[in-house]
Amino acid sequence: MMRLKEFTSESLGEKYFFVKHPSGLNIYLYPKKNYKSSYAILGVNYGSIDAKFKTKSKGITEVPSGIAHYLEHKLFEGEKGDAFESYAKTGASANAYTSFDKTAYLFSCSDKFQESLEVLLDFVQSPYFTEKNVEKERGIIAQEIKMYEDNPDWCVYCNLLSAMYKNHPVKLNIAGTVESITQITPEYLYECYGAFYNLNNMSLCIAGNIDTDETMATIDKNLKYSKAFDTERILPEEPLEIAKKEIIQNLDIGSPIFQLGFKENSNNYKANEKDLVCISIILKTLTSKASPMYEKLLNLGLINTSSFDCEYMETPGMSAIIFGGESNDPYRAADVIRDEIEKIHINGISEEKFNWAKKALYGENVGGLNSVSSLANSLFNASLSNREIFKYINSICEVSLDDVNSKIQNILKTELSALSIVKPQ
Amino acid sequence: MLGRQNNQICDGVNISYINISKFKISRLSFTVFVPLSRETAAVNAVLFSTLERCCRKYPDFSSFNKKLEELYGANIYSSANKIGEAQALTISAVCINDNTTFDKSKVTMAVSELLSEIIFNPCLEGEKFREEDVLQAKRQVKETIQAEHNDKKIYAKRRCEELMFQDESFGISEYGKEEDVEKITAGDVFDAWENILGTAKIEIIALGDFDYNSVHKLFSDKFSEVKRQEVQKFSGVVKEGTGKVREFEDLSDVSQCKLVLGLRTGTKDEKHLFATKLMTALFGGTPTSKLFLNVREALSLCYYCSANFDRHKGVIFVESGIEQENMTRAKEEILKQLDEIKKGNFSDEELNETKMHLSQNLEKIEDSLTAIDGWYISQVLEKKVFSPQTYASLINSITKNEVIEAANNVKLDTIYCLLKKGV
Numbered sequence: 084m085m086r087l088k089e090f091t092s093e094s095l096g097e098k099y100f101f102v103k104h105p106s107g108l109n110i111y112l113y114p115k116k117n118y119k120s121s122y123a124i125l126g127v128n129y130g131s132i133d134a135k136f137k138t139k140s141k142g143i144t145e146v147p148s149g150i151a152h153y154l155e156h157k158l159f160e161g162e163k164g165d166a167f168e169s170y171a172k173t174g175a176s177a178n179a180y181t182s183f184d185k186t187a188y189l190f191s192c193s194d195k196f197q198e199s200l201e202v203l204l205d206f207v208q209s210p211y212f213t214e215k216n217v218e219k220e221r222g223i224i225a226q227e228i229k230m231y232e233d234n235p236d237w238c239v240y241c242n243l244l245s246a247m248y249k250n251h252p253v254k255l256n257i258a259g260t261v262e263s264i265t266q267i268t269p270e271y272l273y274e275c276y277g278a279f280y281n282l283n284n285m286s287l288c289i290a291g292n293i294d295t296d297e298t299m300a301t302i303d304k305n306l307k308y309s310k311a312f313d314t315e316r317i318l319p320e321e322p323l324e325i326a327k328k329e330i331i332q333n334l335d336i337g338s339p340i341f342q343l344g345f346k347e348n349s350n351n352y353k354a355n356e357k358d359l360v361c362i363s364i365i366l367k368t369l370t371s372k373a374s375p376m377y378e379k380l381l382n383l384g385l386i387n388t389s390s391f392d393c394e395y396m397e398t399p400g401m402s403a404i405i406f407g408g409e410s411n412d413p414y415r416a417a418d419v420i421r422d423e424i425e426k427i428h429i430n431g432i433s434e435e436k437f438n439w440a441k442k443a444l445y446g447e448n449v450g451g452l453n454s455v456s457s458l459a460n461s462l463f464n465a466s467l468s469n470r471e472i473f474k475y476i477n478s479i480c481e482v483s484l485d486d487v488n489s490k491i492q493n494i495l496k497t498e499l500s501a502l503s504i505v506k507p508q
Numbered sequence: 509m510l511g512r513q514n515n516q517i518c519d520g521v522n523i524s525y526i527n528i529s530k531f532k533i534s535r536l537s538f539t540v541f542v543p544l545s546r547e548t549a550a551v552n553a554v555l556f557s558t559l560e561r562c563c564r565k566y567p568d569f570s571s572f573n574k575k576l577e578e579l580y581g582a583n584i585y586s587s588a589n590k591i592g593e594a595q596a597l598t599i600s601a602v603c604i605n606d607n608t609t610f611d612k613s614k615v616t617m618a619v620s621e622l623l624s625e626i627i628f629n630p631c632l633e634g635e636k637f638r639e640e641d642v643l644q645a646k647r648q649v650k651e652t653i654q655a656e657h658n659d660k661k662i663y664a665k666r667r668c669e670e671l672m673f674q675d676e677s678f679g680i681s682e683y684g685k686e687e688d689v690e691k692i693t694a695g696d697v698f699d700a701w702e703n704i705l706g707t708a709k710i711e712i713i714a715l716g717d718f719d720y721n722s723v724h725k726l727f728s729d730k731f732s733e734v735k736r737q738e739v740q741k742f743s744g745v746v747k748e749g750t751g752k753v754r755e756f757e758d759l760s761d762v763s764q765c766k767l768v769l770g771l772r773t774g775t776k777d778e779k780h781l782f783a784t785k786l787m788t789a790l791f792g793g794t795p796t797s798k799l800f801l802n803v804r805e806a807l808s809l810c811y812y813c814s815a816n817f818d819r820h821k822g823v824i825f826v827e828s829g830i831e832q833e834n835m836t837r838a839k840e841e842i843l844k845q846l847d848e849i850k851k852g853n854f855s856d857e858e859l860n861e862t863k864m865h866l867s868q869n870l871e872k873i874e875d876s877l878t879a880i881d882g883w884y885i886s887q888v889l890e891k892k893v894f895s896p897q898t899y900a901s902l903i904n905s906i907t908k909n910e911v912i913e914a915a916n917n918v919k920l921d922t923i924y925c926l927l928k929k930g931v
Binding site: 095115116117118119120165167168170171172173174175176177191192193194219220221222223224226227229230232233234235236291334335336337338340367371372373374375377378381382384387388389390409438439440442443444445446447449450452453454455480508 | 570573580582604644655660761762764796808811830831861869875876877
């Protein structure tokens with residue numbers, strides 16, 4: 084039996100297990116007592132930004148954009164049938180998603196967990212692409228792309244990334260375009276599958292009502308060992324400057340929306356737990372409903388409580404901080420945000436704000452430990468970013484005001500910000 | 509099994525508690541139920557948006573929210589829903605449990621008190637709410653209504669609902685109409701507040717790890733100062749389909765057209781309700797349903813095509829996003845699949861798989877406080893309250909014939925299309 088490494092948070096009375104399986108697969112198991120349901124996610128360190136890569140045998144390969152997402156759709160179909168049909172027999176609810184740097188397959192259930200896990204492990208490891216089944220998917224994916232073309236939240240986000248990045252492929256749409264997907268063939272799909280779907284490049288994260296021994300036995304029995312993993316991501320050089328300051332699109336919508344993004348200097352750098360805590364605290368002091376900036380934006384009628392938000396995003400070769408929401412005057416909203424950021428660059432964050440922001444961030448993260456889906460997803464994201472979830476929570480308790488104030492100096496540079504607006508026609 | 513403790517505070521006001529120790533968070537919700545009407549929908553929505561801003565003890569937005577952040581980022585927010593022909597307005601509070609804080613502070617009780625403060629001790633100026641609070645709240649509700657137009661899936665469903673039920677109160681939005689929001693005064697909001705506290709049916713639900721006796725006493729004390737009058741009555745209308753189909757369309761500058769079908773189920777009794785729920789899932793509620801397998805997978809016409817049953821109103825909505833030229837084909841295929849069920853063209857295996865899917869989803873409710881809360885709120889106006897387990901066992905007892913019978917009672921009523929401009 085493989086030895087599982089235990090990660091614990093004594094103060095919260097929580098624990099999970101990790102093992103690097105001999106096949107190369109990272110396995111995380113988080114049993115939750117008294118829960119009825121379980122959630123499993125099997126993900127690959129591969130997404131839409133990986134349309135150019137290098138392998139030892141073939142050298143550099145370039146494929147049409149949108150292929151990772153197309154592959155995600157097509158994996159559900161196997162030689163013996165559709166994975167959804169197999170899940171129908173176990174009663175699980177299954178889904179999948181593709182992001183810039185990840186592709187993930189997941190299910191949740193309250194019964195027959197081991198059977199559903201077998202379905203998951205089986206179909207993700209059994210590619211079956213034919214001219215016919217690849218052709219069939221084109222219409223479906225084209226409709227998915229068109230659905231997103233009408234979604235202003237998605238448009239404002241994609242436009243912002245295209246304004247901030249000159250070369251990095253986050254500026255391209257995850258699903259590709261109706262045009263680019265016409266070039267996708269079974270051969271391309273097999274090539275990308277072979278390059279990235281390697282257990283050494285994947286993680287399996289499970290949380291909920293599970294027995295660890297039984298689950299490990301199921302996993303062990305159902306893994307097909309991969310060859311050595313030698314695929315390298317190829318990302319273009321990205322200069323620090325933004326591509327353009329502003330981007331505007333008109334859509335037939337009811338209220339204008341905006342995003343103000345700050346490009347961060349982070350080539351090939353991933354934030355560690357403490358960095359991430361500092362950034363989160365800074366963003367809380369800026370955008371919490373208790374913050375002066377939020378109150379100012381609200382009182383001036385520039386944002387509303389149902390949509391204003393901010394996020395830190397990170398994929399290989401880039402990271403950014405994005406503020407946004409619905410606004411009747413995006414330019415003024417952006418000015419207020421930039422002004423407040425200038426202020427904290429000069430004055431830093433006060434101890435009072437630091438204290439409530441720290442408590443709020445802690446509460447938010449304790450809240451995240453209650454749902455099996457958010458647990459498994461956090462483990463998966465942490466796994467691909469080399470972070471550990473309890474270390475992150477501990478860092479919240481340990482971080483000091485000085486840590487946070489010195490972090491401010493390196494982030495949120497006004498000259499690296501871009502504004503994206505989608506407005507009614 | 510969830511053990512639920514129930515107490516009546518006064519006529520029409522109920523409080524209940526489920527002690528659940530597996531979570532590190534707790535949740536308290538305060539929901540009022542009033543008949544949905546054009547005259548009151550907007551002002552009620554504005555009232556709740558005003559209440560969530562602050563209270564007399566923390567009289568401005570920032571100080572109130574700072575207090576919440578100090579309570580480990582506790583969250584207090586309002587929401588509006590439509591349950592059959594009732595407008596349900598909720599203020600919910602979520603916080604971490606006392607034993608998970610750094611300093612073992614009494615977060616759950618402090619948050620319960622804050623929730624009661626914003627409801628019973630809002631910032632008033634005589635017999636009016638403060639102008640600036642109402643102005644902000646009106647803007648929030650107006651922008652929520654405007655933003656529905658941003659999401660075409662939501663917008664198309666809303667338009668279908670509005671048009672299909674233009675002669676029934678179910679056609680009214682839970683936020684009211686934008687022009688009605690515009691006219692509301694600070695005095696109107698005060699009247700709505702007094703009226704709701706005095707006459708609405710009210711349900712308070714505490715879930716997690718509360719000192720229930722104290723929470724119970726807190727709200728009993730507050731209500732002892734309220735002059736309760738006769739509780740407003742609800743009359744849910746479930747109409748049978750007539751077989752007459754109405755068609756509506758709007759034009760918009762969109763990439764993808766939307767199709768929404770509204771079908772009446774004429775739900776009669778409990779058995780029929782469960783059979784219709786199961787039938788709808790078989791029809792379009794899972795990735796192996798008739799609609800998914802045929803409209804999406806076999807014909808590649810769309811990315812989504814699904815059916816949902818609103819048991820309170822006895823209506824099924826089928827929603828899809830498609831190319832304009834495929835509209836007719838999609839419509840025909842959707843109705844053909846319904847006919848297949850009417851004729852009994854589905855296997856026992858398909859039916860059992862659908863039952864299993866629904867049962868598992870019902871069982872999952874117990875693993876989320878938000879889901880448990882929503883589950884019980886949605887049943888406050890019902891004669892009988894089911895636990896998720898009982899609900900699942902009733903679905904499992906439905907026979908193939910009952911599903912066929914339920915399908916045969918379904919009648920297409922309204923076809924709504926959101927089409928491309930200039931085509």
